[in-house]
Amino acid sequence: MMKRFLELLGKGAAYFVIILFTLMTVYPVIWLLVNSFKATPEYMVDKIGLPKEWIVANYQGAWTLGNFDILIGNSVLYTIVSAFGIIFFAILAGFGFAKIKNRATGPIYGSFVLGLLLSITSLMVPLFLEVSQVDKLIGSLFASLGWMKAEDFHLFYNTRIGMILIYIGSGLPMAVYLCTEYIKSIPDSLIEAARIDGAGYFQIFWRIIFPMSVPIATTVAVINVPNIWNEFALINIIVSDTALKSLPLGILRFSGSMSTDYGKQFAALVIGMMPMLLFYFAFQKQITKGVSGGAVKG
Amino acid sequence: MVLPLRGKVESARAYWAFITPAFLLYLLVFAFPIVLSVILSLSNYNGGKMFGGEPWTIVGFQQFQKLFVDPNFWLALKNNIYIVLISVFGQIPLGFLLAYLIYRKIVRWGEGWQAILYVPAIISVIVLGIMWKMIFASNGLLADMMNSIHHTTFLAGLNHILQVSGGFNITDDFVRQLIAISDPHAVGAFENPVNDLKDLIVSGGYTAQNLDVFRTDMLNLLSPKWTPEFMSQQDVAMIPILFVTLWCWTGMYLILFHANMQKIDNQIIEAARIDGASEMQVLRNVVVPNLSGVIANAAILCIAGSLNTFALIWAMTEGGPMNVTQVLAIYMYQKAFIGAPDFPLANAISLAIVAFSFILIGITLIIEKRFGGRDQ
Incomplete structure (x- = not known):
């Protein structure tokens, strides 16, 4: 009798904990959504209730004010190109590390694994200085050839290609590690069979390794897409031109100069939140699998 | 091969x-x-062309000496340590507990809870940071919720007083009871509360017919109010940040632990349960030892992540007010990019963050090695 009672009590406590956490997760997000349809004056006096009138104009206002068409376009570009870059270079390197004998594998692969522990945020100042010096060096080279003025040249600073190269680099340690360990499990006999048919390394890569790496490529993609989409610290210092900015930078502008226009600010936050929410609901299985593979960073 | x-x-x-x-x-x-950060932290380089520009040289460990006596650096480090602690001893145990509830099917619909609890981890911390800033603001959602509770209790109290005193009947006793349910700060404004308040009410021209006006006026004047001071008060400014840190990432550890719990041989647990082991004993003697390697990995990623917190705090407070929510990454950013740049110092901070990560990760690995159970 007593045991039954304790068990029931335990179950009740368990449900209490999990429901409390779920409410704490869901409520703020729904609150955000609801208030994005509220007029600013109404929000000032009532922050809890439903809007008396559902105002869609908040979204129209936020969209044009925030240049969201440009920002979302840029975010899509940065994310997709960087994710494909990470996947391609990681599988390429993974093939090298896993299947081709070379004495350099120990130190170089080791350095990638060590990179798993480094966060790019802590290196943002030296990274910024490095890429701006590279820009200056190449600029002076071109200037000495008479092609252009030295300060006009930028490979990294304020360029899309520079930002993408940095994103690819920052995603590589995790991706190279995952791909190498995965490709190790592809049987050598497959490669040997191709070899007998007279295939070269590049043909083996394209015909066998790359197609067989689709599962790990999916994992790498679902880990990196949210990371790059949400990235703030680096793009904040590398990019200054509005036409090149990404979504998080645009959202932050709303909390600065436009912070008193709550209706639009809420709408901007929802616009900022939606793409990744949809991505999550579309790829929830793959994302859960990716996270549980120990592939966490954040 | x-x-x-x-x-x-x-x-x-x-x-x-x-x-x-x-x-x-x-x-x-x-x-x-x-x-580069090693070289620059030891140098006097401060902008311009590194090669062929103004000459700069290695000057030694001055920057590190400067850091060690810099109160802002210690403040930032202290806050960073708070974040590491809440992450390692908050996110991980909570994530583990929730994962265990789902894994042992102590609660139903496990996959559903798990899917919802992961949502914050996928949304931009800039969005979440601004959202929580608006919740914790002095006129934000939290204040509104607390104050609507205050208002409801005050009105209920006022109605009760009206009832026991038999309608609108202002006596000293009535005023005393009113004061008892009022905000002490509001009452403190009166020199002689009972008399002054009584005069005020009597001269207010309230009658038994317009009690609603009376109620509203009393509510505005006397009801207890709560103004959160998270964004202005020094001692509490870190609380929202620590809370949001916990809120944001716990779901990720839940998924990580849950997936690895499923790899445990279920027969061991069933056998233990049949032998009369309680859930707590199963947790302590079977599940935790089996996952010690995963826990250590989680702790490592947790430490590396929390020492690099930047965007969330930037969105919530920008390190303010008066630097009290400063962390190392924000301090480094400010030294390099805000006001007159101090690149040598910023690079020294950058190195300090890397060094702290490796030290804490080293400690985690030693602990795992000494106390960890069977590895997977």
């Missing part, structure tokens, strides 16, 4: 062709910046 296909030369050429693109980008983003 496949043997060289057509001789060593072709194999070596293919190897380098495959790994070079990734390795170059790795050098660009991780290796060179670290080397």
Whole structure:
């Protein structure tokens, strides 16, 4: 009798904990959504209730004010190109590390694994200085050839290609590690069979390794897409031109100069939140699998 | 490992062709910046062309000496340590507990809870930071919720007083009871509360017919109010940040632990349960030892992540008010990019963050080695 009672009590406590956490997760997000349809004056006096009138104009206002068409376009570009870059270079390197004998594998692969522990945020100042010096060096080279003025040249600073190269680099340690360990499990006999048919390394890569790496490529993609989409610290210092900015930078502008226009600010936050929410609901299985593979960073 | 296909030369050429693109980008983003930060933190370089510009030299460990006596650095480090602590001893145990509830099917619909609890981890911390800033603001959602509770209790109290005093009947006793349910700060404004308040009410022209006006006026004047001071008060400014840190990432550890719990041989647990072991004993003696390697990995990633917190705090407070929510990454950013740049000092901070990460990760590995159970 007593045991039954304790068990029931335990179950009740368990449900209490999990429901409390779920409410704490869901409520703020729904609150955000609801208030994005509220007029600013109404929000000032009532922050809890439903809007008396559902105002869609908040979204129209936020969209044009925030240049969201440009920002979302840029975010899509940065994310997709960087994710494909990470996947391609990681599988390429993974093939090298896993299947081709070379004495350099120990130190170089080791350095990638060590990179798993480094966060790019802590290196943002030296990274910024490095890429701006590279820009200056190449600029002076071109200037000495008479092609252009030295300060006009930028490979990294304020360029899309520079930002993408940095994103690819920052995603590589995790991706190279995952791909190498995965490709190790592809049987050598497959490669040997191709070899007998007279295939070269590049043909083996394209015909066998790359197609067989689709599962790990999916994992790498679902880990990196949210990371790059949400990235703030680096793009904040590398990019200054509005036409090149990404979504998080645009959202932050709303909390600065436009912070008193709550209706639009809420709408901007929802616009900022939606793409990744949809991505999550579309790829929830793959994302859960990716996270549980120990592939966490954040 | 496949043997060289057509001789060593072709194999070596293919190897380098495959790994070079990734390795170059790795050098660009991780290796060179670290080397650069070591050099610059020991130098007096402060902007301009590094090569062929104004000359600069290595001047020694001055920056580190400067850091050690800099109160802002210690403040930032202290806050960072708070974040590490809430992450390692908050996110991980909570995530573990929730994972266990789902894994042992103590609660139903496990997959559903798990899917919802992960949502914050996928949304931009800029969005979440601004959202929580608006919740914790002095006129934000939290204040509104607390004050609507205050208002409801006050009105209920007022109605009760009206009832026991038999309608609108202002006596000293009535006023005393009113004061008892009022905000002490509001009452403190009166020199002689009972008399002054009584005069005020009597001269207010309230009658039994317009009690609603009376109620509203009393509510505005006397009801207890709560103004959160998270964004202005020094001692509490870190609380929202720590809370949001916990809120944001717990779901990720839940998924990580849950997935690894499913790899445990279920027969061991069933056998233990049949032998009369309680859930707590199963948790302590079977599940935790089996997952000690995963817990250590989680702790490592947790430490590396929390020492690099930047965007969330930037969105919530920008390190303010008066630097009280400063963390190392924000301090470094400010030294490099806000006001007059101090690149040597910023690089010294950058190195300090890397060094702290490695020290804490080293400690985690030692603990795992000494106390950890069977590895997976």
